[in-house]
Every structure is written in structure tokens, then in C-alpha cells.
Amino acid sequence: MELIITLHRSMEHLIYLLAALAVVFPLIDTLRKQALGKLSVWSVRAYLVGVTLQLVMGLLQLVMRWSDFGDGLRYRLEHAALMIVAVGIVHMAPRFMRRADAIGSRNTTFMMIASIALIVLGTTLIKSALRG
Numbered sequence: 001m002e003l004i005i006t007l008h009r010s011m012e013h014l015i016y017l018l019a020a021l022a023v024v025f026p027l028i029d030t031l032r033k034q035a036l037g038k039l040s041v042w043s044v045r046a047y048l049v050g051v052t053l054q055l056v057m058g059l060l061q062l063v064m065r066w067s068d069f070g071d072g073l074r075y076r077l078e079h080a081a082l083m084i085v086a087v088g089i090v091h092m093a094p095r096f097m098r099r100a101d102a103i104g105s106r107n108t109t110f111m112m113i114a115s116i117a118l119i120v121l122g123t124t125l126i127k128s129a130l131r132g
Contacts (some may be wrong), residue, residue, distance in 0.1 A: 001061075001064055001065075004057050004060055004061055004064075005061055007057055008054065008057040008058055008061055011050070011053075011054055011057075012123065014050060015047075015050050015051060015054055015119065018043070018046050018047040018050045018051075019047055019051075019112070019115070019116045019119065021043040021046070021047070022043045022044045022046070022047035022112045023109065023112045023113060023116065024043075025037070025039050025040035025043045025044075026040045026043075026044065026105050026108045026109040026112060027109050028040075029102075029105040029109075030102065030105045030106045030109045033102040034102060034105065035099070035100045035101055035102065035104060035105060036097055036104060036105045036108060040105070040108075041097055044090075044093055044094075044097060044108060044112065047090065047112070048090050048091065048093070048094075051086065051087050051090050051115070051119070052087060052090075052091075054083075055083055055084065055087045058079075058080060058083060059080065062076060062077075062080055072129060072130070075125060075126055075129035075130075076126065076129075078122075078125060079122045079123075079125055079126040079129075082118050082119075082121060082122035082125070083118075083119065083122050085118055086114075086115045086118035086119050086122065087115070089111050089114050089115045089118070090111065090112070090115045092111060093108050093111040093112065096108045096111065
């Protein structure tokens with residue numbers, strides 16, 4: 001269990017790196033008004049896999065340590081809800097990635113930005129709750 005907790009905490013910076021790449025490459029394609037390139041597609045897919053693994057580890061941690069949280073359970077449930085919505089948004093991106101035009105790259109970029117905003121909000125919420 002400690003391994004899952006450590007991995008979940010330490011993967012935060014990797015998720016932010018993958019998120020930055022998943023925004024930058026589709027944004028470049030959007031500004032050029034062209035369809036998503038291979039690098040953009042792969043960066044979004046890597047981000048999708050990363051946030052999905054992070055969500056699974058977080059939910060596993062939440063279920064396994066449910067009784068340990070006490071008063072902090074509310075913040076952890078809010079964090080989990082925000083992360084589920086963020087991962088849902090990321091999983092909607094392939095729908096737009098299939099479009100072979102500039103609108104698909106624009107919508108993919110918007111999805112990535114929205115997911116990053118929710119992830120930053122969720123991590124800020126849980127960190128401020130843990131501090132007191």
C-alpha cells in the first residue's frame with residue numbers, strides 16, 4: 001500500500017510534464033490551422049495513459065484507506081470527484097482527435113487545457129486541506 005501512496009504522490013510532476021506536452025503540440029497544430037500531427041496524437045495519448053493510471057492509484061488508495069481519513073475525507077472525495085471529471089475530459093479528446101481538420105485540433109487543445117485546470121484545482125485543494 002505504501003508503494004501506491006508513494007507512486008501517486010511522486011507522479012504529480014510527471015503528469016504536469018505530460019500535460020504540458022499534451023497542450024503545446026496540439027496548440028501548435030491549432031495555431032497553424034491544421035490537423036493533429038503524429039507528435040500531438042502521441043503526446044495526448046501519453047497524457048491519457050498517465051492520468052488514467054494516476055486516477056486508478058488514487059481511487060485504490062481512497063478505497064483501501066477509507067477509515068483512516070477521518071475529518072479529511074470530505075476533501076479527499078472532492079479531490080477524487082474533480083480528478084474523475086478531469087480524466088473524463090481527457091478520455092473525450094480522442095473523439096476530436098479522429099477529425100482530420102483544424103477543428104479537431106482546436107477542440108483537443110481545449111480539452112487538454114480544461115483537464116489541466118481541473119487537475120491543478122484538485123491538487124491545490126488537497127494540498128491546502130492537508131496543510132490545515
